[in-house]
Each structure stands twice: as structure tokens, then as C-alpha cells.
Amino acid sequence: MNQPHVGFYVHYHGLGHKHRTEAILEHLELPSSVITSRIESLSWNGKRLQEVVGIACDIDNVSEPGKGRAADVSALHYAPLWTDNCTTRVAQYTAWLNQQRPAVVVVDVSVEISMLTRIASIPQIVMRQHGDRSDAPHLAAYEAAEALLAPFPESMEDDITPEWVREKTRYLHGFCRHEQTSISCQEARKQLGLDDKPTVVAMLGRGGASNAIHHLSAAAAATPGYRWIVVGLAAEDVQNAGVPTHHLQLTGWIDDPTLHLKAADVVVTAAGHNSVMEAGFHRCKMIAVAQERPFDEQLRKSIVLDREGLAVGLQDWPQASTWPELIEQASQLDSSRWDAIFVRDGARQAAEIIEDIAEESWTESGRTRQEHVTCSQTIQESMR
Template sequence: MGLTGWYVHHHGAGHLTRFLAVRPHLPGEVVVFSSLPRPDALPPATTWVRLDRDDDGDPAGADPTVGGLLHWAPLGHTGHARRFAAVAGAIAERRFDRFVVDVSVEVALLVRLLGVATVVVTQPGDRGDAPHRLAYASATRVLAPWPAGVHNSPAAPTLVEVGGISRFDGRTREVEPTPGTVLVLGGGVAERDLDAAAAATPGTRWQHAGSSARTWLADPWDALQRAEVVVAAAGQNSVADLAAAGARAVIVPQPRPFDEQVATGRILTARRLAVVAPAWPGTDAWPALLDQARNLRPDWSQWGVTGAARRAADAIAQVGA
């Protein structure tokens, strides 16, 4: 199957989680480029190239958008130059058959200018700006990690909607939810807010699976199964994980560029898949929100999680084959 390059964006853990879900289904060798540290365990035939950061110092004052033509190309930033040189140097040394970009308009354009076919991962929200349109138009394939018709997908003839990609695809539920349990999935929630929500809902037991060393769960599958209600943001991986677990959920979209999570929240509401709150609820709102979530009967099959990671790998492998 040749050689695949894969750019993993460093914001949050979602892009890396998506790569790790798809990689076992993708044949051949893969070279990953990212500012993130190398994970402790990588699949066989996978190499990790650590890139310099390009968001330290004061890059925002160096015309990073080139007057709106791009998203991030700051003038005079050494880290930015070195990361692009690392990608270009690797392509000059070896023949890449395809290159997955998740996500960066600038990396997608660089790789295509160097003569490598790109698979650009798209995301929800309003992606109709000029840089996004350019990246999609230059791509050999645009990969959407959601089922057909869920979002206003980019107008690209090369678009492939594969379904929600979850690290838990293929696992089966082994236990039923425990009444009165609430799992808060993900970081970004203050402990005082969690304590206040728990105090306002007597008879419930709240658990936080967050990003700190104290709350981190490397594998939250058991906690997801046991939770009567899951509270989560509207990120693509979180929603796909909820779908894989068949969870009842309260979703609180977080502020993201291009209204990414707000757009997902609207879809979840329209399809009656979750209770969606526009911001972290006040203390008095939690009893009613949990009751609404408990009464949901979400048909998560419409999120298309089963087989999505394999479908994504197949769509990638077809490029440059």
C-alpha cells in the first residue's frame, strides 16, 4: 500500500485519538507529523516526527492570515519555518503515496504543492471561508467523520462521509447503566462547578473523567457504560464515543472556531440524540436536565459509528493506490 503521511493537529486530543482509531485499519507504513509528543504506544510500521510549535511568542502580530488568504502562516517565525521544512524534507527524501491532513489548510497546500495527493479531514461548522475552500478544492479526497447528511458538508465532489469515528467501535456493552450515576467526560470543567452540580442533585453520584492526572481515565469505556447520564462537550470524538456506548447525554458545546461544536449541538437537538445546553448550566437547572436526559431514547445508530474507522481507512488507502 505504499507510504502514507499523516498530519495531526496539536489542539486537544481529538485529532490524535482519531488517528489512533483509524490506523489499525490502514495497511502499509505511516509517518506522522505533529507538534504533540510521541504517544507511549504506536501501532507497528508507524513513525512519529515531532514538529516545532508555531504558536509561541507573538505570532498573532505577524500577519498570520496573510490578509485573510490563509489561517496560520506568521511572518518571521522560526518554528513555523522549521515545521514546514521538516515536512518538505521528508517528502523530498521518500515518495509518499498520499498524505492525510487533520487539520491544517497550510499543510494541505504545502503537501499538494510538493506533488503529493492529499486527504483533507473536514470538521463541522461554517467552513465556507476562502482558506477552507482552497484546501478542499486542492484535495484528492475530503474526509468527513460523520454520516451522510448530518452536517452542511463542503461542496467538494471528492467528499466521503464515513460516519462518526470512535475509539470504541467494535466494543459491546457488557453492563447496564447504574441509576443515579453521572459521568462528566472531558476537561475544561471547573471542579467548583462540578461540586455545585452534584450538590444540586442529591441522590446522584458524579464522576469526572477529565484531562488532569487526578481525573484522567486512559480507557473510560466501563465508566461510559455504567453512567446513567453522560455530560460532555460536542467534539466529534466525544459524540462518536457516546454513540458507540448508546449513552444518554447532556451536551454542552464549547466555544470553537467556525462554531464547530455549536453546529453539532444543533444536529443532536434536531435528531433527539441528546439534551443540549448552550453553556454550562446554572446549579438550579441540573435536576431538570438530568431528568430530560434519563427520558431520552436516542437512536445513535444514525451516527454511523459501526465500521466508520475502517471506512475512513479504506477511503484513504484508495488515494494514490
């Protein structure tokens, strides 16, 4: 093998980690593998992607006694006892590391995978996220990494981030999984069969926002002069909500919401990274509402967005009566402020950084990979 190999551990919650990885893989010029749980059977794209390896999921089939011991270890986020899936997961992942001998693994994201990777003597790059990551497990993962990748420019750094973390971070410009388009608002509305009525598009991803329909229903009722289109809520969330939805247009999941974003006067989105970047990529005037997430990820991002004038950032769903004022406030935003976020293609930047670190690691290690058979087949056999 005369080229370094790159591994990507991709977390299974929602699809944001997958989309980010695929955007990077589109530009990566080195052979690569994806390791994940639950989502390995989905279609994956990558220029030189060789395999997608499924490993056991650490949150499946966990007993109540085992779950009760999951937070015992201050250096880890999650380590339940007496859980076969966790034992199998560790064995499968380290078997893959031993067989593939990657030059570097990009961890997006898991402190436990990060620690295993370092213990196995494999260099890693840890993907950062917004949020309060000052806890011991996150800081240990950052220490264990060769570099940290922030999928946002330095201007979007949080004020609470320690200086040493900033110094280790390679900041990226924004990136989006869809192509930029010059289509106008009027043309987008024409293609969607919409008239000229002022339009709010609410975009919520698959990461979970089951209470959102209550707030959106109230928001639409409070702003009768606007058409509200809701993109992305699961049908069961809507059906189980028991609230009126006749004043909402519900599209369900749309893989490419570009036309809807272009048709909007204002976009309302959860303050998740990929949703925000997607709206920003299309220069939408937006209201970003923080959803409850571990480590206050979306809350901290909403603060940054508001600070930088990139969105009206809200730390929680507002009172229904405030929506007219919020929409007016969002309509006054200068969407050209997003130009500085998308100077370069952040996915291409990430690929270049990963290639440089992989090449350096490959050269310094003097290692050679064991002959690659089919690691995914080996792991699947171990699960039988």
C-alpha cells in the same frame, strides 16, 4: 518500492486527532508515517506505521511582533512573521515530502499544511470537522484536496455546509478507539465499587475545559439525588478553581472510560467529536455542552446532535437550576438512534478509502520514492 506510502499530518491540540489517526492506522494495509509536533514522543500504534516524525511547532517561541502579523493573509489562518520555528517547520515538512514522496497525505488538520502539501505536488485527503468552515482558508484547503473525509455519517451533516463540499465528502460511520462491550450498568457499577444511586458521569477531554468545574459543582449541588463522577479534568484545573468539590467524585484522566460510561444513567460531555462518539458508541444518554472552539466547532455539533435526537445539545453551560429538567430530558432519549451512526466501523471505512486513493494516485503519478533512509533522523539533525 512497490507500494504506495501514506502520510498522516496529525494536529497537536488535545489527543482527539491522535486517537482518530490511530483508529484508522489499525486497519490501514499500506506503509505509513505520522508527522506532528509536540506529541511525537508519545506511544503511537499502527499496523504498518513506520515512523513518527516530529517537526517544529508553529506556535512555539513566536514574538509579539510576529504574532501581530499572523492573520495578515486572508488565504491562511496563521502565518506569523519573523518566527524561526515556522521557517524550520516548513523546511522540515517539505523535506519529508521530498524524501518520502507519499502517494497521499491525510491532513488532520491544518490549512497551512494542506497548502504546503498541494504546492509540493502531493495529493491529499483533508479531514473535515463540524463548525462554520465557510472562511476562505478552509474552502481553499477543501478545493486543494482529492477528497474530504467526514468522521460522521451524512445524517450528521450540518445544514450550513455548501453543496459542493458535501459532494466532495466521503462520509464515514462512527468509530471509537475502544472495544464494544456487553457489560451491563449494574456490572460496571459493581466493578467500580458503586451502589445503585442514580449516576451522572461528566466526561471532559484534554482539549481544554478549565471553567467546567465551576458549572459541574453547581450542577451537582442542584441535583442532590444524583451521584456526579467527573472524568478527565486536570488536577490543576480543579485545584485552581476555588469551588466546592466535596459533592463530586473526581477521577482525573482515565485512558479508557468505558466502565464509567456504562455505569452512567446520563453522561454530560463537551461536544467534541471524539467524546461524543465515544459516548454514542456505548449508547449513552447524553447532554453535550458546547465549549468555545474556533469556527464554532462544538456549537455547530451540539445543534446537529440535538436536531437528530442523539443528545440534548446545549450551546453553552446552562443555569444550575435547569439541571434537574435537563437530566430528565436526557433520560428520555432513545439511545438506539445511535445504531444508525455505527452501522459499519468508520475507521475501517476510512482506511479503505485512503488505500483506494493512494493506489490510484500511485498508479497515475508514475512516481517512485527516493530511497528511504531515515527521514526522522534527517529532520532531527536539521534541528540541531
